Amino acid sequence: MTTPSPLGIQLYSVREDVGPADLGRTLTRLAGLGFTHAEPYDILSDPDGLGAALRDAGLKAATAHASVLRHHVPDILDAAQALGIGCVITPYVDPGSITDRAGVERLADTLNEAAGTAAERGIRIGYHNHDFEFAQHVDGVPAYDLLVARLDPAVVLEVDVYWAGVGGADVFELLPRLGDRVRHLHVVHEREPGNDRPVLGVDTAGRMDEVLALTAASVELPVVEVVAHHSDVWPLVARNAAHFLAGAAA
Structure with a gap:
């Protein structure tokens, strides 16, 4: 029996379907698409309920x-700690707070x-970019x-390669430079149709295999995040899962 390659899904992608009445069904559906991990964005409201739903679905939360x-x-x-999560990532700060x-x-x-x-409790802290x-x-x-130069090396970097490109970065220069400080990635192969936000740096669309190969030595978990505002997100989630899982199996 082979162990599936780890693939996470940021639950914000399916935020309309993670209410108390829907959470279990949604996590089971994600597991059925091949995801092995879920990345919650709310662990404080009901950690016991979230933990039970993850276990029932056969998903982990790293x-x-x-x-x-x-x-x-x-x-x-x-x-x-109650959920067995080893890395807690700050996902967003006020842009106005880091202008100087x-x-x-x-x-x-x-x-x-x-x-x-x-660290005293065996948990790491991370930072996620936009x-x-x-x-x-x-x-x-x-x-x-x-920011990275000031951070203690113990602070984990979760690089969102799409947002980095939108901000003007060349992720194919950035990721090697950051090296093993990058432990998690936010990835997306296919974005919502009609997403017209300009990518000012290097666009990673169609180049996810290169990104994952570049970070294979250090990244513990790639995490898919897709956001749909004008369409059903589930077909998009399914196609992204299929792409990354096919690449992992190749």
């Missing part, structure tokens, strides 16, 4: 999105402090570069 800026860190760690060096340093220091606290960390420059340098 990572979760929960902001150490918005929530009490011990509460986050309690929930993560002092703001970037405050963010880094907050993440570093949380990482020290989490576009603005690359589009916003401080002293001529992308805010993301300043």
